[in-house]
Amino acid sequence: MNRSWAFHFRILAVLAVLGIAAFPVYWMAVTSMTSSEELFAGSPRLLPDPAQIGTYARALVSTPLLTWLGNSLIIALGTTALSLLLAILPAYALSRMSFRGKLLLALGLFVTQMLPEAMLVVPLYDIFSRFALLDSLTGLILANTAFAVPVVTWILKGAIDGIPTEIEEAARIDGCSRVGIVLTIVLPLIAPTLAAVAVIAFFQGWNEYVFAQTFISDESLKVASVGLASFVGELSTPMDTVMAVGLTYTLPAVVFYLLVQRYIVAGMTSGGVKG
């Protein structure tokens, strides 16, 4: 009886937390499907008005939303691929090798995380202008990657630490090179963590605003985060359109997460060694 009470209480608690997390998203959906007049009425709608579905169509037609989303996708995927590529070997080295300055390097990676984007935007602007990286998606990918790589490296290092060294030693004896060990043994074993850091890097690129706003002036290269903010006007903000675009903006990120999350499963290394 007690157990059943505890079970029901847990379900209620989970639902409550879920409600708190999901309500803003639901409210976005309701707002996007509420007419402008009703939006500012005394009592707000609690259910979406199906007749207002046209807001989405208008947003797609009247704004370059698809271009913005396309640019954001390129940046997010680019940041993800480059971050993983650049972080795997340093993470392996930090985990498995001993060399002079290792601690300094590891702490240095941490320090980069302590600097806010806003502080770096001016020096980066200067550097990017010298290398002709302003007004280019490549420049944004590089800037976002620089911010993602330290986090990704630290998380991957933690995952590699969890692989028993005997498994690598067995591979060395079986004739595997260092690079071979990383590719054949380590990467498959940390696949869940790779999926997790891919999500982190993807959102770094997808959500980034300050660099995108500062480095891009060409309209055709605008990303969705900046595009969304451009609706906020001095005199009026079309809330229904903003929410419709905002909701559309979250969709690709959710899809990416759903694609990747099935790899985030525990217990990949179980069975290899006694324990």
Place this chain on the structure above:
Amino acid sequence: MALRFQNIKKKFGDLTVIRDISLDVGDDDFLVLLGPSGCGKSTLLRMIAGLEEVTSGEIHLNGRQVEHLPPSDRNMAFVFQSYALYPHMTVRRNITFPLIMREHKWWFHIPLVGYLAKRRIETKPDIRELVSITAETLGLTQVLDKHPRTLSGGQRQRVALGRAMVRQPAAFLMDEPLSNLDAKLRTAMRAEITRLHHRLGGTFVYVTHDQVEAMTMGTKIALLRGGDIQQFGTPREIYERPANTYVARFIGTPPMNLIEAQFQGDSLRIGDRLLPLPETAPRGDDRKVWLGIRPDAISLTTADAADALPVRVTLVEHAGAESLLAFDPGSLRVARDEDGQSDIMATQSGYSGIVAGDRVGLTLDIAQASYFDIDSGLRID
């Protein structure tokens, strides 16, 4: 000589782990490196494999100097205590992995292409046959397509053995491979590894702290302590003629009793008893020695019997086939172990009727005894 160590030394920073070890191991020998934790036995094995660098000295395998070679070029197979299987691969792939690595090219790392190439190697008729014979030998045929996490401890250890076998290596190296298994399975696997050695031949080097494994499996035992070899010889030599008091106490359950004695002409004085020395025993004028006598070389008589040592029984343990008896040495001086154990131990076959507190006489069969210097602990012949 199949395997030769020449003045091997190993230091980790200022810590010396292996002092100066030289050994020759013949073809088809099963060498057991035996010793307590921290004696350097696993380090020595890892140096043979190439997983640890040698600080100085040489290792020769079949006449080839190997200590500077990477592990993959030494053609040795290693079985780990923790099995060290590849958890993301099937049993079949685990066993085939060393063979795939032999034909490995850089482009095997390209996704899909590499997958197909590895699969092609795995499905080659000769490799398939080798794997299926190995699996059959080890009783793994049913689990070839399963992942290690679904197997029992014994099966996992057999997969590790299979991975070692398919390579047909110049030497098998095993680092306490049975210590994670339960007692029953350990006995079965012990016999299996011994059979494997008989069938495959070649040099086996086996690390253990379990003297039963050492005595039953090894053709040669090197007993290590503190980075030094205490004795190197056949199990029988080590049991019957221990080189010093450490070896004498380490091998044998219960260990050899060490009782202070003194040579007096053709006799040996123990306490107030004077026992005639056999012809083969050493002599020494009034020299004090440790008399080493195995528990099974002690028989019981009445407390007042002539030539018997009168003692009081402190403990009787019945193990079924034999009884283990402990005695208070009284005025006799016996060597203490690090754990302070100082009773005289004896074994008797069957179920002993003696109980703790009884006074009995001990008759020592000193024809089977060993003698050690009282100060250095070294054997006297």
